[in-house]
Amino acid sequence: MKIDKKEKILNAAIKVFSLKGYDLATMDEIALEANVSKGLIFFYYENKENLIIASALKSVPIEVMNYIDDTPYLDGNGILHDLGIKFLDYYKCPDVRNLFLYTISNKNKYPALKDKLKDLCFTSFDNIFNRVENMADMKLSLAKKRSFFGSLLCYLIWWDENDQSIEEYTTDLVRDFLSY
Numbered sequence: 001m002k003i004d005k006k007e008k009i010l011n012a013a014i015k016v017f018s019l020k021g022y023d024l025a026t027m028d029e030i031a032l033e034a035n036v037s038k039g040l041i042f043f044y045y046e047n048k049e050n051l052i053i054a055s056a057l058k059s060v061p062i063e064v065m066n067y068i069d070d071t072p073y074l075d076g077n078g079i080l081h082d083l084g085i086k087f088l089d090y091y092k093c094p095d096v097r098n099l100f101l102y103t104i105s106n107k108n109k110y111p112a113l114k115d116k117l118k119d120l121c122f123t124s125f126d127n128i129f130n131r132v133e134n135m136a137d138m139k140l141s142l143a144k145k146r147s148f149f150g151s152l153l154c155y156l157i158w159w160d161e162n163d164q165s166i167e168e169y170t171t172d173l174v175r176d177f178l179s180y
Contacts (some may be wrong), residue, residue: 084170
């Protein structure tokens with residue numbers, strides 16, 4: 001499968017931004033990584049900020065959340081298990097994982113990113129937890145809901161230090177989550 005130039009640039013930007021950050025990475029470095037001219041980057045993205053936003057948005061698991069929203073489940077455990085597995089699988093690539101963590105820490109610099117992250121944390125996760133609550137016939141506190149996401153973030157932050165596989169970690173998390 002041939003990758004188009006715009007996607008090639010985006011993948012190179014994700015790699016370079018994940019290593020150097022948004023401020024220190026240069027368009028020359030991205031062009032070199034993508035093996036394209038700097039002019040072609042500007043043709044597709046117009047400026048560095050547009051490329052930053054496009055790259056950062058690729059690090060946000062929007063597709064995962066949409067998948068969970070669109071999939072029928074038999075119970076709340078199934079939703080949470082699938083969410084945990086798919087969320088963590090999304091970050092198997094260290095560049096995407098590092099860029100997501102970097103994006104979180106720089107959310108206030110880019111309003112479009114802040115809005116997307118806010119939507120992820122406050123809307124997408126809340127919608128999923130509303131389904132879980134309805135299926136489990138229980139009310140979950142806001143702190144409990146946020147703790148699920150926090151547990152997933154801890155796995156991302158300490159990716160190479162985790163003693164459990166994604167499957168084991170998610171299974172333990174879900175089992176403990178819905179039991180009081």
